[in-house]
Amino acid sequence: MEKLAVQKGFNVEEVRKDFPILHTKVYDRNLIYLDNGATAQKPQVVIDAIDTFYAKENANIHRGVHFLSQHSTGLYEEARNTIQRYINAENSYQVLFTKGTTDSINLVAFSFGELVKEGDEIIISAMEHHSNIVPWQMLCERKGAVLKVIPMSTKGELDLDAYQNMLNEKTKLVSVTHISNALGTVNPVKEMIAQAHAVGAKFLVDGAQSMQHTTVDVQDLDCDFFAFSGHKVFGPTGVGVLYGKEDVLNAMPPYQGGGDMIKTVTFEKTTYNELPHKFEAGTPNIVGGIALGTAFEYLSTFDFEAVEAYEKELLDYATAELKKIPEIEFYGEAENKVSVISFLVKGQHPYDVGSLLDKLGIAVRTGHHCAQPVMDFYSIPGTIRASFAFYNTKEEVDILITGLKRVITMLS
Amino acid sequence: MSIKEKEEEIVDEFAIYSDWMEKYEYIIELGKDLPLIDEKYKVEEKLIKGCQSQVWLHAEKEGDVMKFTADSDAIITKGIIALLIRVLNNESPADVAKADLAFLQEIGLQEHLSPTRANGLVSMVKKMKMEAIQNA
Ligand SMILES: Cc1ncc(COP(=O)(O)O)c(C=O)c1O
Numbered sequence: 001m002e003k004l005a006v007q008k009g010f011n012v013e014e015v016r017k018d019f020p021i022l023h024t025k026v027y028d029r030n031l032i033y034l035d036n037g038a039t040a041q042k043p044q045v046v047i048d049a050i051d052t053f054y055a056k057e058n059a060n061i062h063r064g065v066h067f068l069s070q071h072s073t074g075l076y077e078e079a080r081n082t083i084q085r086y087i088n089a090e091n092s093y094q095v096l097f098t099k100g101t102t103d104s105i106n107l108v109a110f111s112f113g114e115l116v117k118e119g120d121e122i123i124i125s126a127m128e129h130h131s132n133i134v135p136w137q138m139l140c141e142r143k144g145a146v147l148k149v150i151p152m153s154t155k156g157e158l159d160l161d162a163y164q165n166m167l168n169e170k171t172k173l174v175s176v177t178h179i180s181n182a183l184g185t186v187n188p189v190k191e192m193i194a195q196a197h198a199v200g201a202k203f204l205v206d207g208a209q210s211m212q213h214t215t216v217d218v219q220d221l222d223c224d225f226f227a228f229s230g231h232k233v234f235g236p237t238g239v240g241v242l243y244g245k246e247d248v249l250n251a252m253p254p255y256q257g258g259g260d261m262i263k264t265v266t267f268e269k270t271t272y273n274e275l276p277h278k279f280e281a282g283t284p285n286i287v288g289g290i291a292l293g294t295a296f297e298y299l300s301t302f303d304f305e306a307v308e309a310y311e312k313e314l315l316d317y318a319t320a321e322l323k324k325i326p327e328i329e330f331y332g333e334a335e336n337k338v339s340v341i342s343f344l345v346k347g348q349h350p351y352d353v354g355s356l357l358d359k360l361g362i363a364v365r366t367g368h369h370c371a372q373p374v375m376d377f378y379s380i381p382g383t384i385r386a387s388f389a390f391y392n393t394k395e396e397v398d399i400l401i402t403g404l405k406r407v408i409t410m411l412s
Numbered sequence: 413m414s415i416k417e418k419e420e421e422i423v424d425e426f427a428i429y430s431d432w433m434e435k436y437e438y439i440i441e442l443g444k445d446l447p448l449i450d451e452k453y454k455v456e457e458k459l460i461k462g463c464q465s466q467v468w469l470h471a472e473k474e475g476d477v478m479k480f481t482a483d484s485d486a487i488i489t490k491g492i493i494a495l496l497i498r499v500l501n502n503e504s505p506a507d508v509a510k511a512d513l514a515f516l517q518e519i520g521l522q523e524h525l526s527p528t529r530a531n532g533l534v535s536m537v538k539k540m541k542m543e544a545i546q547n548a
Contacts, residue, residue, distance in 0.1 A: 027432055348487075349465060349485055349486035349487065350464075351464045351465040351486040351488065351489065351531055352440075352486050352487050352488045352489075355436075355488050355524075356433070356436055356488075359432040359433060359436060360433070366464060367464050367530075381485075382464065406433070410433070410436070410437055410440060411440065411487060
């Protein structure tokens, strides 16, 4: 694709033009898409990249001498380079393509997990997505390791003193979300990583929610692993990334066996390929990887300071407007949070509120958001979550507020 | 009235609503009017846990016909339960078991019976039919 020019500041009306779905209707009403925490919409450049690949570029990668195979291999590896630059990884081979965050975390739990011994400790937090809980429970079960959970406050902030006290020489790995999908909390992962390293533990950052809202520099964070999904950063579904430090990845055994991940295979002995191929068995999601590269090229045209300022303005506006409705109860009021608002309408079931908002064209998520322990913490079955991306507007917040008032009247 | 006739009656009732919100106002009314399930049946064994909302169902055979009472923590789920009960109550186990409940499609509420909604309704219909088969 052509080089996109970097924008100055942030102009939401211009950005909205890039996303065709934002101009569609549901039930004859303008779509108000406030479920960006679940998945983000795709800009035209990403859609075009997928189209073009299948129309003109499709071939398997890393294995053909013919023109198209070399071309698609080039596109795929260029996408890896784009992502490397975007997250500031040391080398492109430290950017492993996976199916998504869940797959990335499972890769670490199974492969790095082979280095975990009985009695070792793994630390997660009270606000993790099920994807960052269950693989560690499975690992602890397999290896006889111990899972510890950093508690949080009712505001939805982690107890960092408790975390410090949990760390010790038995701690093998800490795996914590950068940004909570259920509460919007931004955790101070950089400090937490330094604390983990002080006792010799490795640190995985669940970055599923991060890059939709902020930029990430893996070297600055100094994390050992960083996991994210393509579909939440305006890229396609079915593709994601695991970044890992070179020495850490090299010390890990392969996760899955198959084509591409080997150097030589005989029935007596197989030798494994180098990074990143060692962890990329089989034909990958080629078009997904390429289009994810395009999504990051698109993201790199933004002035992210302006994006963050705009999202903060949206968050503050939406929070203030929601506060004017006396029936609204908030869940997650951390000092440092992104444009994700979890709430309930007093006395009303989130399913009812969500179903009615849907009929007004407003897409929110209701339920436990794959974070049941968070809901148990507050003793609620679930919440209504409005999660805003940079293409949402104050007018859409107004429509949400009007819709909510109408729904509350209907239900009471 | 047969199951089919009751379904047609409901489809006619819904025909006057041109707007989704009106339709839902009616469903909410139905939910509020649903006769409550006897408290003694609001127990774990009667509970159908959905991810989003949950449903309690009690079924018994009275004479030749099935009798259902149910409840839910969500009012829209309850409104749809009221429709299902209206259609399936006082019908023979054989008729309940083979009811296709196509009216939900016609009035545009079939989405609530999609497994992805995880509101307990799909399992509730399954359970209603199971109970009918067991009582046949
Ligand atoms: C914090 C967090 N972690 C992990 C995941 C899992 O991502 P995926 O389903 O794309 O693998 C999500 C997605 O909702 C998430 O929000």
